[in-house]
Amino acid sequence: MTKVADNVNPHIYEKESEREITLEEHDENVVDEFDEREIFDLIRNINDPEHPLTLEELRVVEEKNISVDNKENVVHVNFTPTIPHCSMATLIGLSIRVQLLRALPSRFKVTVEVSEGTHVSEHAVNKQLADKERVAAALENNNLVQIINQCVAM
């Protein structure tokens, strides 16, 4: 039996244009810190687990819901499930977290949370995503890692 997606007909949004690279960014002598757009670029093309669409196209992730503090080494990402009872919320959050863990330097403390008020189990999902022991255990589960790798494959 094929599982029917939670949200069978999601709204699809326009993609952002590619980032414009400034002259300064080409200058090796200028310290180039991480900014929100860079984090966004790392996660915008993650595939939704249920649709052949990216998290950007579904507006699950948006640049305005990302914050970076290079001094404190903190990255915060809020994501917005397409519907409030989306059963894939934890998997989407885990995919974002895994992608950032793999791509960012280890000095960063990454927090991934559901945007406030956008999911029925917001608190439970956030608590689970914040528990690094559960995340570590999940990443030893080969089936789950395969699914995550399919999501983050670009």
Add this chain to the structure above:
Amino acid sequence: MGKLELLQTLTGHKGIAWNVSWHPQGQVFASCGEDKMIKLWSKEGQEWTVKTVLVDGHQRTIREVAWSPCGNFLASASFDATTAIWDKKSGQFECNATLEGHENEVKSVAWSPSGQLLATCGRDKSVWVWEVAGEDEYECEAVLNAHNQDVKKVAWHPSLDILASASYDNTVKMYKEDSLDSDWSCIATLQSHESTVWSLAFDKTGERLATCSDDKTVKIWKEYKPDNQEGVIVSDRESVWKCVCTLSGYHTRCVYDITWCHKTGLIATACGDDIIRIFKEADDSDSNAPTFELVCTQLNAHSQDVNCVAWNPAGNEELLSCSDDGEIKIWKFSE
């Protein structure tokens, strides 16, 4: 103000170093982690070095290691759902017993003060009590399902067969065996933390408990026995545990571990903000509302989350720590 001097940095684990555990005499310690290895370290001259590496005991992350009080056995708890018991009766360390029963990740293991009982806990929300039944034989005494979420940590009272457990359900529970029917049951629930309780440590009397949590606080709990002179009401002749002190505003992220030295009374914490902090009870501290002062803040103790801290049981103010960065550090505290 106190100071932590770094004595040595030990590398050797690949991936996360989850736990370090002192041998009861404080001359050897064990470490474990994501790389599924256990390493035994001891001093050669002034340098700590790896003496033994135990491999092939577990299929997944080894979350915690614990020495028996006699120092002859080492227990290891793994995400592979098993707990292994190692000893060196044959001359070198070998796994001679495997405790199976948990449905999935085992997160903590602890020996009772007599060494006759062992407790384990895990993701399946249960706490198991095992009895040493003979050479290499362990029997399940009880399966305790008091928590409604995964259980992160178990620790025994320092002199009695009373067990405490900390959980993702934000509570701490205590258990003991009923002397009449020899059934284990939950005798107290400690409720005050606002998120996952990651670890706990008794003081040397066992009448106080320190807990640490994802809510960024440390709490000190005091036991009020039946007929206590403070007039705290107890029911069923069982002690009541009350939170008598909350240390908030110090930690900026989740507090993963806490250790309470039974010789010096110092408390150290391991935090997700990469910092090790040391607290000392004030001289004029009131036992019903104790005061603990922050006496040391070791910034950047590790380059990532600090997962575990452990005072040397010898009471020489040596502290071990390990981290997500895979490193183990040995520190010396001085005031």
